[in-house]
Amino acid sequence: MSGTVLLTGGAGFIGSHTYVALLEAGYRVVIVDNFSNAARDVPDRLAQITGTQVVAYDVDVSDAAALEAVFCTHSIDAVIHLAARKSVPQSLASPQGFFNSNIAALLSLLRVMEQHQVKTIVFSSSATVYGAPEALPIPEHAPLGYTNPYGLSKLMGEQFLNQRTRRGQGWATGILRYFNPAGAHPSGLIGEAALSDGGNLMPMVARVAKGQLPGLTVFGSDYGTPDGTGIRDYIHVCDLARGHVLSVGHLLQRGRSHTVNLGKGAGYSVLDLIKTYEQVSGQKIPFRFAPRRAGDVAASFADPSMAQTVLGFRAEHDLLDMCQSSWRWETNSDPCWHPKSADHHRYTAAIPVSQRMDLSH
Numbered sequence: 001m002s003g004t005v006l007l008t009g010g011a012g013f014i015g016s017h018t019y020v021a022l023l024e025a026g027y028r029v030v031i032v033d034n035f036s037n038a039a040r041d042v043p044d045r046l047a048q049i050t051g052t053q054v055v056a057y058d059v060d061v062s063d064a065a066a067l068e069a070v071f072c073t074h075s076i077d078a079v080i081h082l083a084a085r086k087s088v089p090q091s092l093a094s095p096q097g098f099f100n101s102n103i104a105a106l107l108s109l110l111r112v113m114e115q116h117q118v119k120t121i122v123f124s125s126s127a128t129v130y131g132a133p134e135a136l137p138i139p140e141h142a143p144l145g146y147t148n149p150y151g152l153s154k155l156m157g158e159q160f161l162n163q164r165t166r167r168g169q170g171w172a173t174g175i176l177r178y179f180n181p182a183g184a185h186p187s188g189l190i191g192e193a194a195l196s197d198g199g200n201l202m203p204m205v206a207r208v209a210k211g212q213l214p215g216l217t218v219f220g221s222d223y224g225t226p227d228g229t230g231i232r233d234y235i236h237v238c239d240l241a242r243g244h245v246l247s248v249g250h251l252l253q254r255g256r257s258h259t260v261n262l263g264k265g266a267g268y269s270v271l272d273l274i275k276t277y278e279q280v281s282g283q284k285i286p287f288r289f290a291p292r293r294a295g296d297v298a299a300s301f302a303d304p305s306m307a308q309t310v311l312g313f314r315a316e317h318d319l320l321d322m323c324q325s326s327w328r329w330e331t332n333s334d335p336c337w338h339p340k341s342a343d344h345h346r347y348t349a350a351i352p353v354s355q356r357m358d359l360s361h
């Protein structure tokens with residue numbers, strides 16, 4: 001494969017793994033990230049993993065002028081757009097601000113792309129666009145909906161891209177609806193930062209295993225599932241990263257737009273995840289049951305057949321792989337790694353960031 005991919009949010013959880021997968025596939029990659037939810041040393045970690053110099057810009061995607069400068073500096077063939085805020089609780093607390101930042105960033109990006117005649121884009125959507133699913137497994141043609149402003153921002157993002165695809169004029173768009181990304185790179189050098197307000201289950205379980213939280217709250221023990229707890233479709237982040245490589249390759253080679261689920265097609269319960277994490281970490285994970293949360297569904301898992309047919313994609317890793325790699329990352333990572341850590345700035349001041357160029361000032 002050849003070509004230069006602009007990877008927004010490339011210092012984040014999914015972005016950093018996608019960076020590695022793109023490089024392994026032969027692409028040149030330019031990262032744009034405002035480091036609002038990523039540690040400043042991620043580019044150095046990526047350089048360590050790949051053995052190559054990382055080009056990363058400290059730029060907010062909604063800053064059209066700064067983005068424009070990046071497009072003028074590099075000849076971009078395609079964009080993979082991952083940069084977004086993803087915290088559902090934050091989106092409920094401040095819908096307008098959250099919505100503005102996710103949508104403003106996408107619109108600014110699309111404008112700059114249009115100016116530079118770059119019309120190939122992969123967009124990170126989410127299974128959240130299915131709202132409360134009516135049937136399982138969930139195919140791409142299932143009814144769409146949303147249960148929070150985060151979900152609405154993803155639905156709107158899809159619509160902006162679909163409008164362009166329908167318009168023709170050379171647009172090729174890949175909409176990837178992720179189920180529940182988990183796990184980490186086998187090196188243990190990159191992984192997911194737990195959001196302070198909760199968020200994904202595995203980083204929270206890891207924090208309990210590490211003794212940073214006293215225990216876990218499991219919402220709902222009376223669902224109609226084998227053990228009574230909610231079932232979700234967890235997909236290893238390295239599988240997910242490979243899905244992006246296949247999607248952008250498909251767009252660049254065939255110019256055919258697609259919307260596909262990226263999931264395993266099978267679910268694991270909350271208790272499955274806790275037990276497997278206990279097994280790999282050797283730590284007891286205390287938990288207590290609480291009533292179901294409003295908006296949560298008993299089970300959600302993908303029909304992954306479209307991704308296999310269109311992209312030849314199949315998720316390979318199982319829950320054990322996800323927990324093992326997550327634990328390796330969690331036990332390797334410095335507590336200062338987390339972007340919201342008070343020590344973060346002291347830490348980044350001490351690390352070499354010579355390969356990181358900053359066009360934002």
Ligand SMILES: NC(=O)c1ccc[n+]([C@@H]2O[C@H](COP(=O)([O-])OP(=O)(O)OC[C@H]3O[C@@H](n4cnc5c(N)ncnc54)[C@H](O)[C@@H]3O)[C@@H](O)[C@H]2O)c1
Pocket residue numbers: 008009010011012013014015032033034035036037038059060061062081082083084085086101105124125126127178179180181193200
């Ligand atoms: N992780 C999940 O469970 C999940 C599930 C479905 C969809 N998604 C979507 O996948 C994408 C990546 O998620 P992630 O888990 O890697 O999140 P993340 O927070 O780890 O990564 C997002 C990255 O984007 C950066 N960023 C945010 N807003 C930006 C902006 N305006 N300009 C520049 N950089 C910005 C952050 O600093 C961060 O590095 C997001 O769009 C998210 O909504 C994630």
